[in-house]
Amino acid sequence: MKKMFSVCLMLILTSTAVMAEHVISSKKNPAFLYVLSARSGSLAGETLRLTDIPMVVYFSDRPARIAGHMSLKDFLFSYNKGSDSFKADPPNGVLSIYTPKGNDNIVVEIKNLEIKGNVLICSVRILEGNALSSFKNASLFIDSNCESVQSPACRHGTF
Numbered sequence: 204m205k206k207m208f209s210v211c212l213m214l215i216l217t218s219t220a221v222m223a224e225h226v227i228s229s230k231k232n233p234a235f236l237y238v239l240s241a242r243s244g245s246l247a248g249e250t251l252r253l254t255d256i257p258m259v260v261y262f263s264d265r266p267a268r269i270a271g272h273m274s275l276k277d278f279l280f281s282y283n284k285g286s287d288s289f290k291a292d293p294p295n296g297v298l299s300i301y302t303p304k305g306n307d308n309i310v311v312e313i314k315n316l317e318i319k320g321n322v323l324i325c326s327v328r329i330l331e332g333n334a335l336s337s338f339k340n341a342s343l344f345i346d347s348n349c350e351s352v353q354s355p356a357c358r359h360g361t362f
Contacts, residue, residue: 233263233267233269234346235261235262236262236263236344236345236347237261237344237345238343238345239253239259239275239278239323239342239343240257240341240342241255241340241341243337243338243339243341244338244341246327246334246335246336246338247336249326249328251311251313251325252323253343255321256321258272258274259272259274259275260272275318275323279323290314290315293312294345294346294347295310295313295330295345295346296313296346297309298327298342299342299343300335300341301339302338307338308332309329309331309332311328311330312328312330313325313343313345314326
């Protein structure tokens with residue numbers, strides 16, 4: 204009986220250590236998502252324009268649960284920086300456009316970001332969905348991880 208108890212205890216301790224290591228490594232290198240909300244925008248061909256984006260929101264998934272804001276300028280800087288950046292490996296995202304009938308979601312690959320005044324301009328390749336030529340109240344959800352963007356979010360919100 205003692206031997207059976209010892210074996211069970213060892214199995215529990217081993218599995219707990221394995222789960223704890225997953226949590227620890229996820230906190231060290233969390234994956235981040237970014238949200239850019241705009242008051243208006245347009246999509247003509249492969250050019251997406253988003254106007255009046257006050258801040259970029261970033262957050263990680265469990266277990267790290269890191270969240271914060273950064274300026275659009277800081278996001279653009281991190282987008283273009285490094286050989287493993289978003290510029291080198293363009294991310295996918297969802298352009299979610301609010302309409303009175305609900306959301307219109309378009310899945311895109313996002314490339315070549317630039318800021319002109321209060322407008323973010325980027326090239327996109329539509330992967331799924333149909334875009335409205337102009338719209339109001341939209342959010343661009345971008346997925347990434349720390350290996351591809353060296354942003355303030357990847358430094359746990361410290362600039």
